Amino acid sequence: MEELKTHYDYIILGTGIQESILASALARNNKTVLHIDGNQFYGGNECSFNFSEFLEWIMNVQKNDNKAKQSTTTNDINKFYDSYHDIDIKILSGYDIPDNEPEITNRFALQNNKIAEEFLKQTQTSVEKDKLALLKDLIKDNRQFYISLLPKMAYSRGPFIDLLIKADLGNYLEFRSMEKTYIYNNDVFENVPCTKEDVFNSKQIKVIEKRKLMKFLTFVMNYRLEKESYEEYKDKPYSEYIKTYKLNPELQQVILQAINDSEEGLEDATTEEGLASTYRYLKSLGKWGNSPLICPLYGGGSEISQAFCRSCAVYGGVYMLDQKINSLEFKNNQYHLDCELKFTGDHLISSIDYLQDQSNIEITDYHKAIIITDKPLKKNIDISIYIIPPNTINNNKNRIMLIQQGYQANCCPKSKYIIYICTKATDTSKEEIKNVIQQLFEDKNDISEKNKLDEMEGENNENIKKDEEANDNNNKNDDDDDDDDEEEEEEEEEEEASKPKAYISVIFKQSIRKQKSLETKLDKTTLTIIDDMLPGISMETPVENALSIFRQLHPEIEEIYSKPQEEEEEKEEKQEEGQKEQEEQITNENEAVEEQTQ
Amino acid sequence: MSGKNLLKAIILGDSGVGKTSLMNQYVNKKFSNQYKATIGADFLTKEVMVDDKLITIQIWDTAGQERFQSLGVAFYRGADCCMLVYDVNNMKSFETLDNWRDEFLVQASPKHPESFPFIVLGNKIDLEESKRQISQKRAMAWCQSKGNIPYFETSAKEAINVEQAFQQIARNALMQEADVPEFNFPPSVSLDAEQKPDQGDCNC
Numbered sequence: 001m002e003e004l005k006t007h008y009d010y011i012i013l014g015t016g017i018q019e020s021i022l023a024s025a026l027a028r029n030n031k032t033v034l035h036i037d038g039n040q041f042y043g044g045n046e047c048s049f050n051f052s053e054f055l056e057w058i059m060n061v062q063k064n065d066n067k068a069k070q071s072t073t074t075n076d077i078n079k080f081y082d083s084y085h086d087i088d089i090k091i092l093s094g095y096d097i098p099d100n101e102p103e104i105t106n107r108f109a110l111q112n113n114k115i116a117e118e119f120l121k122q123t124q125t126s127v128e129k130d131k132l133a134l135l136k137d138l139i140k141d142n143r144q145f146y147i148s149l150l151p152k153m154a155y156s157r158g159p160f161i162d163l164l165i166k167a168d169l170g171n172y173l174e175f176r177s178m179e180k181t182y183i184y185n186n187d188v189f190e191n192v193p194c195t196k197e198d199v200f201n202s203k204q205i206k207v208i209e210k211r212k213l214m215k216f217l218t219f220v221m222n223y224r225l226e227k228e229s230y231e232e233y234k235d236k237p238y239s240e241y242i243k244t245y246k247l248n249p250e251l252q253q254v255i256l257q258a259i260n261d262s263e264e265g266l267e268d269a270t271t272e273e274g275l276a277s278t279y280r281y282l283k284s285l286g287k288w289g290n291s292p293l294i295c296p297l298y299g300g301g302s303e304i305s306q307a308f309c310r311s312c313a314v315y316g317g318v319y320m321l322d323q324k325i326n327s328l329e330f331k332n333n334q335y336h337l338d339c340e341l342k343f344t345g346d347h348l349i350s351s352i353d354y355l356q357d358q359s360n361i362e363i364t365d366y367h368k369a370i371i372i373t374d375k376p377l378k379k380n381i382d383i384s385i386y387i388i389p390p391n392t393i394n395n396n397k398n399r400i401m402l403i404q405q406g407y408q409a410n411c412c413p414k415s416k417y418i419i420y421i422c423t424k425a426t427d428t429s430k431e432e433i434k435n436v437i438q439q440l441f442e443d444k445n446d447i448s449e450k451n452k453l454d455e456m457e458g459e460n461n462e463n464i465k466k467d468e469e470a471n472d473n474n475n476k477n478d479d480d481d482d483d484d485d486e487e488e489e490e491e492e493e494e495e496e497a498s499k500p501k502a503y504i505s506v507i508f509k510q511s512i513r514k515q516k517s518l519e520t521k522l523d524k525t526t527l528t529i530i531d532d533m534l535p536g537i538s539m540e541t542p543v544e545n546a547l548s549i550f551r552q553l554h555p556e557i558e559e560i561y562s563k564p565q566e567e568e569e570e571k572e573e574k575q576e577e578g579q580k581e582q583e584e585q586i587t588n589e590n591e592a593v594e595e596q597t598q
Numbered sequence: 599m600s601g602k603n604l605l606k607a608i609i610l611g612d613s614g615v616g617k618t619s620l621m622n623q624y625v626n627k628k629f630s631n632q633y634k635a636t637i638g639a640d641f642l643t644k645e646v647m648v649d650d651k652l653i654t655i656q657i658w659d660t661a662g663q664e665r666f667q668s669l670g671v672a673f674y675r676g677a678d679c680c681m682l683v684y685d686v687n688n689m690k691s692f693e694t695l696d697n698w699r700d701e702f703l704v705q706a707s708p709k710h711p712e713s714f715p716f717i718v719l720g721n722k723i724d725l726e727e728s729k730r731q732i733s734q735k736r737a738m739a740w741c742q743s744k745g746n747i748p749y750f751e752t753s754a755k756e757a758i759n760v761e762q763a764f765q766q767i768a769r770n771a772l773m774q775e776a777d778v779p780e781f782n783f784p785p786s787v788s789l790d791a792e793q794k795p796d797q798g799d800c801n802c
């Protein structure tokens with residue numbers, strides 16, 4: 001077997017998106033790369049899980065939390081689990097228990113059922129039959145779930161898509177466009193107009209408001225050419241500047257809360273920051289579908305990491321997952337790593353998970369929830385975003401963002417949906433998330449309701465999808481005279497017949513860590529620490545961050561993804577071909593090989 | 599037979615058994631004893647005729663990520679067939695075939711695991727007989743026990759049976775029922791290489 005190198009230009013710890021982009025970029029530029037992860041999976045904090053892996057992750061977070069309370073220490077330096085805390089699990093009650101369970105012989109299925117049972121034992125006070133039946137039903141489709149710890153989408157025009165195209169990774173990834181964005185207003189989620197058409201057709205916006213909005217958006221599209229017109233507001237709040245366009249409060253909310261990719265909205269942004277953010281959003285409209293965002297399929301984060309890691313491997317990078325890291329030391333100007341094998345490296349790039357000295361780390365906490373449901377939040381809408389501005393549900397302090405992904409995002413089985421909730425942590429944020437869940441989802445299986453549906457549907461009593469379609473048709477018959485867009489509005493105003501059921505809802509706190517100051521960053525010129533990715537919707541900032549780190553490491557490289565090697569090789573080949581017949585060449589090569597081995 | 603004309607084939611097996619070499623022999627008719635550290639193989643494509651039908655096979659290499667069991671799920675996704683390779687002179691590489699087959703079935707989770715088109719290749723048969731550790735009989739017995747997987751003894755170096763093995767896997771993959779998508783989805787967005795990255799904004 002090929003001897004494995006023990007010394008590398010770069011040792012990279014962690015396979016998060018940023019580390020993976022760097023790994024790929026370095027390998028493409030002839031640097032030797034050893035890429036290591038302490039977990040069994042790719043993606044670091046951007047990973048995604050199958051259903052069984054998700055249950056295991058929850059159990060591990062709980063165990064780790066308890067351990068931390070007892071302040072026992074382990075000798076593995078991987079701190080992946082340390083950024084998740086206070087996990088609360090709620091499982092739907094009253095789920096139908098099947099009369100006779102089919103006998104299961106498949107060993108993978110048996111293993112999964114065991115995980116479900118173990119999960120209930122650890123997280124619930126007792127193993128209730130209905131809950132076990134529910135978990136077993138979900139775990140049947142285990143591998144159709146891709147549950148993401150940091151769900152992300154990408155602007156259709158921006159550095160992330162540019163990078164994918166330049167690195168030629170289109171073959172490894174698939175996307176589908178995000179369908180709709182909604183904003184919570186007067187106790188309902190209202191559609192946020194995404195295109196000029198939407199604005200013109202919107203019934204929620206009055207004609208005069210439309211003109212003002214268009215004026216503002218047109219300005220933003222060209223704002224960099226008209227610097228003088230906002231100069232005096234540059235460093236003042238964006239919210240102040242927007243007021244000068246005399247938009248009504250709802251539209252101001254749309255701009256500050258819904259049409260941007262910032263973690264917390266643009267409430268506290270300066271005009272300069274706000275304009276840049278709105279511009280990024282508008283620039284991406286109209287490329288693929290009606291929204292500026294495209295959603296990576298199969299859970300996103302870890303897929304993206306895998307694409308970049310594969311491209312690194314193709315260029316010689318060495319991959320080792322599931323590594324227990326015993327020690328990592330810097331001596332004699334080299335990093336010494338002791339895991340399954342021993343290695344040395346000239347440079348170290350490390351995610352914060354593997355940083356031994358965490359004293360220079362600044363933490364921002366977010367409260368998050370992951371919910372698996374039987375229905376989408378809005379009828380017939382799959383990939384979508386829901387924004388709850390501050391002070392709209394029970395005086396929520398901060399903006400709350402929901403992301404929904406279903407079968408169309410290839411991260412759920414049919415008629416299941418994952419809803420992610422995220423808000424910046426405060427002393428009340430957990431309660432706020434609980435309120436939102438309570439308001440939007442059912443936590444009990446209402447049997448009387450199911451019977452009603454059964455009667456209506458007759459024989460077809462299993463197919464929920466069919467129920468929905470039937471309801472839809474009823475609606476259409478009722479307002480036959482209306483034209484298309486009016487019908488849409490009608491649908492929106494209509495009270496949901498029944499809320500989605502939360503099969504399982506998991507609330508937790510996640511710490512997003514970053515280095516405190518630049519000084520420490522430059523302490524050792526051979527050490528690069530990668531800050532955690534923020535939970536904002538898009539991928540632009542982390543991509544820009546990774547690329548700027550690359551430029552700092554290798555200012556001499558102008559084009560990261562130029563292809564000089566391949567071209568050279570082709571040239572070589574052509575020359576060779578010109579000289580000899582191909583077959584001759586092979587025999588020659590073989591002979592040469594034999595000579596060498598003798 | 600399905601209407602597919604592009605097949606994704608993946609080659610699995612322990613590091614060093616000759617997966618990359620088999621691919622290169624099949625597609626480029628080349629063999630080299632030298633390991634190329636800089637550029638590995640991503641995937642290679644080749645057009646083949648199977649019963650008067652022109653098929654493109656896209657063969658994905660493990661790119662070395664198999665060495666420490668670090669192939670992610672994305673690598674396996676959408677495979678139409680799978681080639682399991684071992685080295686007839688290396689017992690361990692034969693014993694791990696079971697794990698590779700399991701790993702494939704778990705990660706790729708094909709709809710019909712029992713009839714999924716596998717093929718097993720015992721490679722490096724050009725080396726002297728005295729080095730051989732696994733008899734043809736033993737390998738064939740294993741293949742039989744796993745649902746009659748076709749078995750070929752190959753040499754990437756001497757180009758023995760390589761063409762035949764790939765031809766067989768293409769044929770078997772085509773026999774496999776195509777999974778017809780049940781829903782009419784909006785098409786997924788594809789980023790092909792021809793697409794130019796967006797130019798940075800003008801005037802700035």
Ligand SMILES: Cc1cc2nc3c(=O)[nH]c(=O)nc-3n(C[C@H](O)[C@H](O)[C@H](O)COP(=O)(O)OP(=O)(O)OC[C@H]3O[C@@H](n4cnc5c(N)ncnc54)[C@H](O)[C@@H]3O)c2cc1C
Nearest residue numbers: 193194195196197199200214217218221282283285286287
């Ligand atoms: C609410 C809103 C208002 C916007 N207003 C402007 C603006 O005033 N000026 C600007 O440059 N950018 C504006 N944008 C950004 C703009 O829509 C896209 O960024 C840009 O048009 C995309 O270019 P395109 O050629 O790919 O798509 P476009 O050709 O612009 O098409 C995008 C969508 O808008 C529709 N559309 C286009 N023009 C009109 C029109 N005149 N009337 C009705 N529908 C139309 C199209 O049918 C399509 O559905 C706005 C964006 C939003 C969300």
Ligand SMILES: Nc1nc2c(ncn2[C@@H]2O[C@H](COP(=O)(O)OP(=O)(O)O)[C@@H](O)[C@H]2O)c(=O)[nH]1
Nearest residue numbers: 613614615616617618619630631722753754755
């Ligand atoms: N003698 C002989 N050597 C081979 C054969 N196939 C591959 N090799 C050698 O085995 C080593 C590993 O091959 P490689 O294709 O890199 O294996 P991989 O790790 O499975 O991709 C290389 O040195 C090859 O030259 C073969 O059929 N016969």
Ligand SMILES: [Mg+2]
Nearest residue numbers: 617618661662
């Ligand atoms: Mg190889």
